[in-house]
Amino acid sequence: MQSVLSGRYSEAYATRALSFYASFARPCEHSKARPLADSAGPSLITSSETIVSLTTDDVRKVAHLARLGLDDAALEDYARELSSILDVVDHLGQADTTDVAPMSHPLDLAARLRDDVPDATIDREAFQSVAPDTANGVYRVPKVIE
Amino acid sequence: MHDRSIAELIAAVRSGETTPRALTDHYLDRIERLQPSLNALITRTAEAAHAVADGLDEQSPGALAGLPILHKDIFCTKGVKTSCASRMLDNFVAPYxxxxxxxxxxxxxxMLGKTNxxxxxxxxxNENSFYGPVKNPWNLAHVPGGSSGGSAAAVxxxxxxxxxGTDTGGSIRQPxxxxxxTGIKPTYGRVSRYGMIAFASSLDQGGCFARSAADCAHVLSAMAGFDPRDSTSVERDVPDYAAALSGDVAGLRIGLPREYFADGLEADSRAVIDAAVKQYEALGAEVVDIDMPHTDxxxxxxxxxxxxxxSSNLARFDGVRYGHRCDAPRDLEDLYTRSRGEGFGAEVQRRIMIGAYVLSAGYYDAYYIKAQKTRRLxxxxxxxAFEHVDLIAAPVTQAPAFKLGEKADDPVSMYLNDVYTLPASLAGVPGMSVPAGFAHGLPVGLQLLAPWFEEGRxxxxxxxxxxxxxxxxxxPAGFE
Structure with a gap:
């Protein structure tokens, strides 16, 4: 049921995204051939003919990857919203990027090197004063090893 | 006093006509009276401001001695709460x-305080603040823009x-x-990112707001420049921007990108931009149409x-070293997930999840690498464009400020709104917004974009x- 719901919702977005892109001097046709990323790998995308459609299970998986604890009640909203965002992003598929090198940074910078000499040291007490729980100079967390 | 330019304020301090303390009190008084209707500030630092102002006089050597200023709450301020408008950092007092x-x-x-x-x-x-939305002083029912909405509304x-302010995709120019x-986003790498809480590190750039370009020139000269503590800071001299202002644009070639003037641009805003362009022609600039075919x-x-x-930068908020920690975590996983689930608001969570999604196995090439390629285009x-023109002129937004709540439930329509500011951010070029008139009783900004490192132009x-x-x-009425 969820995919039907989010499908209908996302379709409105897909239509709007289409008219948004059509407003440009060089309109691009919105991709109908989903998914953009149907390559190998664990599929997070549920099948859909026209648009990206994440299920609540997909959201749960992504939230886990990001270590975000979400209320179950919020999952449906997130599924709709993330699907609609991915619909917009999907427009990238229209661009011809043959022979275009990825650009990771706006400036062609080389990593700067410096001599390996001691610099100012970190004031541990000052930095740990903003930590939720410390003892004897270490950060305390729940027991990791049983 | 608050209608004077920065040059006039500095001169008034130098001549002894006023004192840093009197100037500070003048603005603190305005904050006291006017802040409640705007919610532009998260923290006021009146006591510290008095201490600093009392230590300054007409002899003080600094180029901006005695000038009151507000800092966006994304900049770390030693001993002062630095929240980034997040519950996650509501308890964070920066150590540097x-x-x-x-x-x-x-x-x-x-420093008078920290802005929302x-x-x-x-x-x-500016509706995504843990401390509530900022109101637009031109109409309190409308948004001030974002993300640096508090700074823009305060000025x-x-x-x-x-x-x-800071600008990652338009967060100075749009508000x-x-x-x-007037707001300027310098070239990426011009202003140090050290102590500026990171959002998207290949895009984030600090800048400033003031009432005029000349005022911005004074502030930018003081804040820009190489910093060895920021690995992407650029080793390049910073000119004295204020001293270099000639006010002469005769012979300057200004390009109008057709793609920025397409159907999405609201008619009244367009009329304002067209008139501003005519003004440049009257001043002797040459205006030509250009194509920026990958704008879409x-x-x-x-x-x-x-x-x-x-999603990568915000992984540091783990409830261990600083920031919000959930009550009574069962184990480490529970500590991470609940602290982050409670500490981040909905828009931040959406973006973290989109980020985790496009970087995840099987999607990295199709989304992330593909986007890096289109970024180059x-x-x-x-x-x-800059092989043919000296400057680009365009609108900043498709329409003036919208009503509070109008787009709050619709993240995508909010994103589509950023279309005119995002390209310059992705390219890393400097950009500025200058007030150019009004549409529907609300301000309209003209966007000017220059080649890399040509902030002076x-x-x-x-x-x-x-x-x-x-x-x-x-x-605005009520804020005279």
Whole structure:
């Protein structure tokens, strides 16, 4: 049921995204051939003919990857919203990027090197004063090893 | 006093006509009276401001000695709460100053407080703040823009002569336009990111707001420059921008990108931009049409790259070293997930998840690498354009400030709104918004974009326009 719901919702977005892109001097046709990323790998995308459609299970998986604890009640909203965002992003598929090198940074910078000499040291007490729980100079967390 | 330019304020301190303390009290009094209707500030630092102001006099050497200033709450301020407008950092008191804060303090500015913003600088309306939305001083039912909405609204309302901001996809230019003030985003790498809480590290850039381009020139000269503590800071001399202002644009070639004037641009806003362009022609500039054919890829490119970098940057908020920690965590996983689930607001969570999604196995090439390639296409549009023109002029937004709540439940329509500011961010070129008139009773900004490291050209073009027009001197009713 969820995919039907989010499908209908996302379709409105897909239509709007289409008219948004059509407003440009060089309109691009919105991709109908989903998914953009149907390559190998664990599929997070549920099948859909026209648009990206994440299920609540997909959201749960992504939230886990990001270590975000979400209320179950919020999952449906997130599924709709993330699907609609991915619909917009999907427009990238229209661009011809043959022979275009990825650009990771706006400036062609080389990593700067410096001599390996001691610099100012970190004031541990000052930095740990903003930590939720410390003892004897270490950060305390729940027991990791049983 | 608050209608004077920064040059006049500094001169008044130097001549002994006023004192840093009197100036500080004047603006603190305005904050006291006017802040409640705007919610532009998260923290006031009146006591510290008094201490700093009392230590300054007409002999103080700093270029901006005695000038009151507000800092966006994304800049770390030693001993002062630095929240990034997030519940996650509601209890965070920075243990050090950002380079921007340090430099402006060394120049003799007096910090009056920290301004409200969209949480972690993610948003275009300032509605995503843990401390509530900022109101637009031109109409309190409308948004001030974002993410640096508090800084823009504060300068528009005369709560300070200048304020700092950051721009990742338009977060200085867009609120400057919607609040009718001047705002400049320098070239990526021009202003140090040290102590500026990271959102998207290949895009984040600090800048400032003031009432005119000349005022911005004074502030930017003091805050820009190489910083060894920021690995992407550029080793390049910073000119004295204020001294270099000639107000002459005769012979300047200004390009109008056709793609920025397409159907999406609202008619009344377009009329304002057209009139501003005519003004430049009257001043002797040559205006030509140009093509930036990959403009339509900017929104989708940005909303892959920025969330990807954000999901990585915001991984540091783990409830261990600083920031919010959930009550009674069962184990480490529970500590992470609940602290982050409770500490981040909805828009931040959405972007973290989009980022985690596009970076995850099987999607990395199709989304992230693809977006890095389209980013290059967008940057090449600028390279080609600047082979033919000295400057680009365009709108900042498709329409003036929208109503509070109007787009709050619709993240995508908010994203599509950023279409005119995102390309310059992706390319890393400097950009500015100058007040150019009104539509529907709300301010409209003209966007000027220059080649990499040509902030001086931008400021001079803004200055020339402001010598010939008076839009930048308008004050919203109730904030005179």
């Amino acid at each position: 100053d950002a380079t921007v804060v340090e430099r402006l303090a060394a120049a003799g500015t007096v 913003m969209d949480e972690f600088a993610m948003g275009s309306s 528009a309302a005369g709560l300070a002569p200048a304020a700092t 400057a336009a919607l609040c009718g003030v 890829l900017a929104v989708s490119t940005y909303y892959v790259i920025a969330p990807a970098e954000a 967008i940057a090449q549009d600028f390279q080609r 931008l400021l001079n073009a803004g200055h020339a326009y402001q010598q010939a027009t008076d839009w930048h001197t308008a004050r």
